[in-house]
Amino acid sequence: MRNVKIYWSSMTTRSASSNRNASRSRKLALPYTTVDVVIFTVLDDALQVLLVQRRGDGDEPFPGRWALPGGFVDVEADSSLEDCARRKLEDKTGVASPYLEQLGSWGSSTRDPRGWSATHVYFTLIPGQDVSLVKGANAADVAWFKVDEVLHPRGLAFDHDDILQSAVERLRGKVEYTSLPAFLLPEPFTLPQLQRMYEVVLGRPVDKSGFRTRMLAGRFLEEVGYADGESNRPAKGYRLIDRLSLVVFPRTFSPRGAD
Amino acid sequence: MRNVKIYWSSMTTRSASSNRNASRSRKLALPYTTVDVVIFTVLDDALQVLLVQRRGDGDEPFPGRWALPGGFVDVEADSSLEDCARRKLEDKTGVASPYLEQLGSWGSSTRDPRGWSATHVYFTLIPGQDVSLVKGANAADVAWFKVDEVLHPRGLAFDHDDILQSAVERLRGKVEYTSLPAFLLPEPFTLPQLQRMYEVVLGRPVDKSGFRTRMLAGRFLEEVGYADGESNRPAKGYRLIDRLSLVVFPRTFSPRGAD
DNA sequence: CCAATAGTGTCTTTCAGACAGTATCAC
């Protein structure tokens, strides 16, 4: 025998102030709304993440600390959350990545010292080579960091350690059964290169034969000439048939149900 | 050769107004922040979702239309997004469901006619029996609906059709390889009952033998006596060892890689 | 005995994992 409130509790409270279209001058305090982007790449055979150093002066929280790129939603400029995320990604990297996935949202009264805030987090994978140029042409406050070194010891601004942790788990999880790592390579790429991406992200070797079978069975790659080899047998070049969508394999790479 | 902005664009704009802890009286407009909950159950051998009818009077948008339960984050009362979702769930159902998963967030300038808004969506599964009492004790504006009938024709308020669609896809997807449907049953339950939950959600029959092997191999159930049968062999009763966490099976139920 | 549902055994097919073998380049 429980009781049930009939109307939306907050809704009711809110409409009691009887201003419908006014988005300013209200009674109820609104949380801050931000968007952050976790940008992964593989450089130097290591999984890396793009971080931005917060300003050391002024009155902003976490001065001088490194953080995920992101910021407040701009009601005038951003038409949607994904739109906002895409712009932040392009601002920092110059890359208009087609693949952008929502990771989740984090919101609480304590995560930002300025007040109640909620952030919508997206993540993406981009080819590292494309961006190194940008980084070189810039100052020290945008940089790639090896994920493992960022996570211990933890030290990012806000709750970005938690967010990054989640992103890495999601990434490693999905790599087991999707074609995600293909987004880490510039096209055209070879199967051995792609295999390397899987190995770097997963942190373990992958069998060559099984790997090739799987990739080709996925029907998401199309041949496009040969890569110019170094001094051995040249590998076939491939590119994604559809650079937007992800292929899901029917099984994971190695069933971990070993007990 | 791309260019890179050094500072967070929105952040900069914002701090230019030079008020750090003030959460009111600013220049920048803030989006509305809401939380919605997709509450699933199985009743009458059908997957159902809890909906709330919006008020027909007043100046609120989508009067009289059905919507997912949810509403504005209350900065005073809610300490976090999940906290907020849990309260809304309990308000509507009286159930303090241990399992609550974040589905994603939807935010844009157009989804709410009152202005830029972003909603954080959670979803949960609860035993239908527990709640039917509550519904009986109440008026007509909280009710269960068969998911299939809600989705076509679509007709929910806001973008709740899209959200529900996503929730159903996520649910069906995860049911293939997790123990999710166990949350649809009151404890103790039997394996045949659990199998039924899988079949209802997936919309197809599941092999008995394989099903039992899988569930028992998952080591997430513990025996607890026998169910009092009707007029045939009584089944063993089980309950979840850990009512909070989900078990992930190494493979999906039926590899859909059939082309 | 029968009906009905719970639970098990067994065969087959499929497929990942392992690894050995072959192919094609530079020198």
Place this chain on the structure above:
DNA sequence: GTGATACTGTCTGAAAGACACTATTGG
């Protein structure tokens, strides 16, 4: 030829799918 890397073939073992079989209740 050698060395190096790309690519393929084959065997094996584990597990899912299908389905027949046994078990335990009430009447």
